[in-house]
Amino acid sequence: MPSNRQQTIMIVVVLLAGIVLLAGLRALVVRVVHEQRALTEPIGYKVSPQPREFVGNGHLVSALIWSNRDAEIVRAEVLYRQKEQEDFHSSAMQRAGAGHYWAGELPALAMGEWYAYYITAIDSAGASVSVPESAPRERLMHTRWESPVNVWVQVVYLALMIGAVIFLLHALYYGLLILFGRMGELAQKATSSRAHQSLRWGWLALFLGGIPLSVHLYTAALGVGRGWGGWPLGHNFGDTRTELLLLFFGVVLLLRWDLFRFSPTRPRKPRFSNAIFGWLVLAGAILTLILYCIPPGLFLQTIA
Numbered sequence: 001m002p003s004n005r006q007q008t009i010m011i012v013v014v015l016l017a018g019i020v021l022l023a024g025l026r027a028l029v030v031r032v033v034h035e036q037r038a039l040t041e042p043i044g045y046k047v048s049p050q051p052r053e054f055v056g057n058g059h060l061v062s063a064l065i066w067s068n069r070d071a072e073i074v075r076a077e078v079l080y081r082q083k084e085q086e087d088f089h090s091s092a093m094q095r096a097g098a099g100h101y102w103a104g105e106l107p108a109l110a111m112g113e114w115y116a117y118y119i120t121a122i123d124s125a126g127a128s129v130s131v132p133e134s135a136p137r138e139r140l141m142h143t144r145w146e147s148p149v150n151v152w153v154q155v156v157y158l159a160l161m162i163g164a165v166i167f168l169l170h171a172l173y174y175g176l177l178i179l180f181g182r183m184g185e186l187a188q189k190a191t192s193s194r195a196h197q198s199l200r201w202g203w204l205a206l207f208l209g210g211i212p213l214s215v216h217l218y219t220a221a222l223g224v225g226r227g228w229g230g231w232p233l234g235h236n237f238g239d240t241r242t243e244l245l246l247l248f249f250g251v252v253l254l255l256r257w258d259l260f261r262f263s264p265t266r267p268r269k270p271r272f273s274n275a276i277f278g279w280l281v282l283a284g285a286i287l288t289l290i291l292y293c294i295p296p297g298l299f300l301q302t303i304a
Contacts, residue, residue, distance in 0.1 A: 009176040034131050034141075040070050042127035047119060049141040053230060059106040059143050061093070063119055063131065066100040071125040079103045080117035080134065089137065093119070106143065107201050112222035114144035146221040157217060160209030167202030171195045175281030177276055189259075192274040195281055196259035212240035241291045248287060252280045 034047040053059040063077050084268040093104035106115050117134030122128040132139055174195035178188055204213040257270050 071123040076121040116140040164206035171198035177279030
């Protein structure tokens with residue numbers, strides 16, 4: 001039976017696992033929506049942009065647009081441009097029936113290419129609106145053309161990334177035991193070895209999923225040399241996040257390499273104490289939690 005202290009530590013780790021899981025699900029499920037429903041505004045709208053389109057297809061841009069006063073929407077259009085272009089092209093949107101649904105189409109592009117675009121609308125009383133409101137200056141909507149990726153490769157990628165989190169949570173559990181478990185020196189060293197082992201497997205899973213497999217997925221979807229933004233650092237937040245974690249935990253693993261093959265009969269002089277190792281594991285877990293709770297879109301560069 002685990003002690004009360006061990007049970008408390010286990011509960012803390014499970015709660016952290018729940019936070020990481022919820023943050024990951026939110027990133028996968030929650031989509032950007034541009035919406036204006038205030039009745040004080042002359043024109044209301046709701047737009048849910050689709051960031052991806054398959055190669056060979058045109059892209060349907062749809063929106064709900066309506067007037068909040070005694071007027072009708074008489075024109076709506078999509079203004080779009082490709083990467084590194086300055087001038088916008090226009091595509092008229094058509095109303096579907098007598099409702100508020102409007103739709104327009106963007107021409108198909110080659111794999112890896114994308115459009116930045118925004119929507120404008122005007123009513124019969126002369127009021128106009130742009131979606132997003134800051135358009136055309138910054139943070140425009142965008143759609144990128146991709147090729148389908150083998151579903152089994154995606155499953156392996158997700159398994160590796162989830163596995164990395166699970167191993168890290170195991171290491172965190174052992175790290176907290178080292179710090180707050182009130183163990184003897186030998187038990188503390190054995191627990192440090194278990195934490196080191198969990199970190200090694202977690203680091204390996206994160207490396208395989210975050211570097212070679214991630215590059216393969218980007219190449220299959222977008223073409224050679226496109227998409228993966230691990231270098232230069234900061235080009236893509238998700239890839240930079242992976243590299244930062246690999247670097248941090250890699251240094252921690254190397255500095256306590258004496259824990260790789262723990263044996264109580266073969267004492268090895270460590271570079272720093274097991275307590276410091278536990279604090280580093282805890283710091284790495286906190287760093288991981290912070291990085292994965294930050295929305296990647298917060299660091300998206302302005303599409304010009």
